[in-house]
Amino acid sequence: MSARSVTAVASPSLALVKYWGKSDAKRNTPATSSVAVTLSGLESRTTVTPTPPDSEEDVVYIDGAQQPAERFSRFFENVRRVIESDLHFDAKSTNNFPTAAGIASSASGFAALTVASARCAGVDLPPENLSAIARVGSASAARSIFGGFTHLAADAEQATTLFPCEHWPAFRIVVVAITTSGKGVSSRDAMERSRRTSPYYQSWLEDAKLRSEEARTAIEKRDIERLGTIMRLSYLRMFSTMFSCDPPIIYWHPTSLSLIHLCETLRGEGIGAWETMDAGPQVKIACLESDTEVIIRRIEELRPECRMYVCAPGTGASIIETDEW
Numbered sequence: 001m002s003a004r005s006v007t008a009v010a011s012p013s014l015a016l017v018k019y020w021g022k023s024d025a026k027r028n029t030p031a032t033s034s035v036a037v038t039l040s041g042l043e044s045r046t047t048v049t050p051t052p053p054d055s056e057e058d059v060v061y062i063d064g065a066q067q068p069a070e071r072f073s074r075f076f077e078n079v080r081r082v083i084e085s086d087l088h089f090d091a092k093s094t095n096n097f098p099t100a101a102g103i104a105s106s107a108s109g110f111a112a113l114t115v116a117s118a119r120c121a122g123v124d125l126p127p128e129n130l131s132a133i134a135r136v137g138s139a140s141a142a143r144s145i146f147g148g149f150t151h152l153a154a155d156a157e158q159a160t161t162l163f164p165c166e167h168w169p170a171f172r173i174v175v176v177a178i179t180t181s182g183k184g185v186s187s188r189d190a191m192e193r194s195r196r197t198s199p200y201y202q203s204w205l206e207d208a209k210l211r212s213e214e215a216r217t218a219i220e221k222r223d224i225e226r227l228g229t230i231m232r233l234s235y236l237r238m239f240s241t242m243f244s245c246d247p248p249i250i251y252w253h254p255t256s257l258s259l260i261h262l263c264e265t266l267r268g269e270g271i272g273a274w275e276t277m278d279a280g281p282q283v284k285i286a287c288l289e290s291d292t293e294v295i296i297r298r299i300e301e302l303r304p305e306c307r308m309y310v311c312a313p314g315t316g317a318s319i320i321e322t323d324e325w
């Protein structure tokens with residue numbers, strides 16, 4: 001039975017080991033295996049309603065702005081194929097953090113949209129299937145369906161949970177929002193340019209094979225130092241493929257670099273602050289709860305203009321409201 005409207009929430013999936021590149025652009029499957037944590041407190045909230053029966057269009061608004069239909073067409077076509085329905089959808093989504101600026105709003109947004117659309121069509125699917133649907137919109141969204149620490153293998157259609165959030169309650173990510181403006185180059189275009197033009201792309205794929213298993217072991221042992229070391233190798237090698245593109249892609253701002261240096265200084269003082277970055281200028285710092293206060297104070301002293309969000313391992317996507325006919 002389809003619903004009049006369904007509201008779902010999901011949180012961003014922050015990759016500790018990065019996926020960068022597609023194994024198959026059409027299926028939107030990742031070229032590299034990634035390990036991530038779902039971030040508590042940051043949230044996309046999406047309400048989906050079926051459009052009138054004669055309507056042939058899906059409409060998506062994010063934070064009040066209508067989105068280009070082509071960004072969502074493949075996603076919705078796949079939803080209709082899976083749920084065996086010709087229903088079209090009207091979706092309104094809001095984020096309580098900056099959109100399209102490298103804080104994985106596409107991961108949380110597509111995860112919430114997936115859960116709400118399936119339920120709206122009256123279909124109850126297991127999380128694995130929802131993960132595969134979300135992946136078509138954004139590969140990192142496949143991970144956002146699940147809570148805690150997650151894994152998306154190279155060429156996989158769906159993500160899996162490695163450890164639930166309770167596994168490491170002291171683990172924190174400090175998200176430092178340097179600018180709220182959207183990114184210049186989409187991650188999709190940047191990945192494609194890396195594949196086509198970076199002389200280091202093949203080495204990136206080869207090297208990335210080792211990182212996920214190493215990260216899984218570090219998380220299992222709750223070893224922040226080991227995990228932090230792997231995180232830094234992963235994001236800096238990912239960016240090396242972008243710096244070496246033709247033309248080069250540089251998401252970093254001077255403030256990003258000053259925070260990378262601050263983390264190095266903090267580690268020199270015995271404070272475990274391990275940074276990572278994605279397709280945008282924001283810096284995310286992995287640490288333990290006990291070090292969070294001092295890390296925040298030092299960032300405030302250095303860059304008082306930055307906004308910060310402190311996130312623990314969070315829960316997966318869920319439905320919060322259903323309005324039945």
Ligand code: PMV
Pocket residue numbers: 013014015017018019020034104106107138139140141187188277278279
């Ligand atoms: O899910 P996409 O297509 O927006 O790409 C996300 C890519 C990174 O955030 C840079 C890495 C990752 O694994 O999330």
